[in-house]
Amino acid sequence: MLRRRTLKPPLRSIRPAPDAHAAIHLQDAVHVTKTEAAVARPATPRFPVSSESKAFYRRFFPTTTALDWNDWRWQMRSRIRTPEELARIFQLSDDERAAVGQHKGSLPVGITPYYASLMGLDNPSEPLRRTHIMTGDEYVRMPGEDNDPLGEDHDTVAPGLVHRYPDRVLFLTTGTCSTYCRYCTRARVVGNPGGEYQFSTRQWEQALAYLEVHTEVRDVLLSGGDPLTLGDDKLDWLLSRLRAIKHIEFIRFGTKVPVVLPQRITKALTQTLKKYHPVWMSLHITHPAELTPEATEAFTRLADAGIPLGSQTVLLKGVNDSAEVILPLMRGLLMRRVKPYYLYQCDPISGSGHFRTTVEKGLEILTALRGHTTGYATPVFAVDAPGGGGKIQLAPDCIVGRDGDDLLLRNFEGKVYRYPDPGGQLGMGKPVAMAAE
Numbered sequence: 173m174l175r176r177r178t179l180k181p182p183l184r185s186i187r188p189a190p191d192a193h194a195a196i197h198l199q200d201a202v203h204v205t206k207t208e209a210a211v212a213r214p215a216t217p218r219f220p221v222s223s224e225s226k227a228f229y230r231r232f233f234p235t236t237t238a239l240d241w242n243d244w245r246w247q248m249r250s251r252i253r254t255p256e257e258l259a260r261i262f263q264l265s266d267d268e269r270a271a272v273g274q275h276k277g278s279l280p281v282g283i284t285p286y287y288a289s290l291m292g293l294d295n296p297s298e299p300l301r302r303t304h305i306m307t308g309d310e311y312v313r314m315p316g317e318d319n320d321p322l323g324e325d326h327d328t329v330a331p332g333l334v335h336r337y338p339d340r341v342l343f344l345t346t347g348t349c350s351t352y353c354r355y356c357t358r359a360r361v362v363g364n365p366g367g368e369y370q371f372s373t374r375q376w377e378q379a380l381a382y383l384e385v386h387t388e389v390r391d392v393l394l395s396g397g398d399p400l401t402l403g404d405d406k407l408d409w410l411l412s413r414l415r416a417i418k419h420i421e422f423i424r425f426g427t428k429v430p431v432v433l434p435q436r437i438t439k440a441l442t443q444t445l446k447k448y449h450p451v452w453m454s455l456h457i458t459h460p461a462e463l464t465p466e467a468t469e470a471f472t473r474l475a476d477a478g479i480p481l482g483s484q485t486v487l488l489k490g491v492n493d494s495a496e497v498i499l500p501l502m503r504g505l506l507m508r509r510v511k512p513y514y515l516y517q518c519d520p521i522s523g524s525g526h527f528r529t530t531v532e533k534g535l536e537i538l539t540a541l542r543g544h545t546t547g548y549a550t551p552v553f554a555v556d557a558p559g560g561g562g563k564i565q566l567a568p569d570c571i572v573g574r575d576g577d578d579l580l581l582r583n584f585e586g587k588v589y590r591y592p593d594p595g596g597q598l599g600m601g602k603p604v605a606m607a608a609e
């Protein structure tokens with residue numbers, strides 16, 4: 173039985189980031205001293221290192237050992253964050269160099285060495301690199317764009333707690349991510365220690381107090397930032413507090429860590445998560461290039477811990493906006509026990525115009541998937557309605573029209589079939605363009 177009085181926030185392990193302001197916030201909590209990292213390091217880290225990653229770290233981090241490379245805290249400490257570090261590893265275009273030099277505030281550049289090892293070092297068009305190294309387009313604000321396109325601030329009921337849907341909440345636990353995606357919906361929130369958005373145990377307590385009295389909340393989505401950048405002790409504390417609230421049935425994580433920092437999925441972490449089942453996880457995945465041996469190991473560990481895995485993919489122009497990319501990605505996920513869950517239209521965050529595709533493109537990709545691969549590999553396509561309208565699912569229109577009692581439906585091959593539907597209204601008034609077989 174959990175006793176609230178004994179569950180003290182593990183403040184001693186919360187340390188300011190070396191590059192941050194002096195205030196102690198959870199978004200800084202992943203940074204530890206070298207001595208602590210050595211103590212915390214597992215004796216036998218059995219994590220695969222692909223030949224590409226090995227070649228990368230031998231070239232750019234020559235004093236690094238496999239032990240360091242597989243230590244998620246080393247990966248966090250060694251993130252590529254400054255123009256100089258970027259230029260040491262990537263052949264930057266003039267556009268990239270100028271854009272990085274101009275950046276201020278939240279959503280900084282931050283790339284784990286592991287994730288950088290998957291990127292095109294001398295090709296600015298390489299998909300993963302495009303999603304993480306800014307260009308001048310990021311400073312262009314298009315009509316309809318907003319810093320908070322989903323109106324999350326409006327629905328915030330306690331610090332970091334967004335209550336929009338009747339029975340579920342979004343709990344922003346930290347402002348830290350291991351890598352920063354240039355199209356992030358929460359660009360205003362993440363990577364800015366000392367900025368407007370703060371995430372500390374004091375803020376957590378206010379969110380928990382809200383949840384304790386709101387008995388209609390059954391489902392809590394832990395997000396951020398990335399909640400898996402928090403240490404095991406803090407996650408353990410937060411999960412135990414949430415599990416002590418009887419009406420909370422379902423706990424979910426939203427995370428990109430398993431593909432950008434797979435070394436974080438340690439045995440100790442999965443042991444911690446297992447204590448609080450049912451725990452589910454939505455994995456933010458962009459491109460088949462992310463499905464490496466390392467990510468596969470991370471998925472395996474999570475799935476073996478009994479955590480159902482679903483994917484979320486944002487459709488991005490020139491990165492993954494074709495069936496040739498999405499189909500192998502969805503199939504690859506399914507093979508790794510991750511159910512393709514959502515394909516999202518990119519949110520109209522300020523400076524995202526160069527990433528956003530048309531809605532038709534998403535429907536076109538979905539049409540290409542349907543019938544050509546198992547339904548398990550077909551995600552739901554959705555637009556998150558700007559202004560706080562929530563997710564709206566979109567699907568190709570398969571209703572051709574109506575002929576008396578018959579509803580006329582188009583299949584995945586474009587052929588039209590009749591379904592006997594006496595008394596139905598669907599399809600009435602639609603011009604019947606194709607004869608039903």
Ligand code: SF4
Binds near residue numbers: 348353356357359396
């Ligand atoms: S991992 Fe998620 S929260 Fe972090 S920058 Fe990327 S999209 Fe934003």
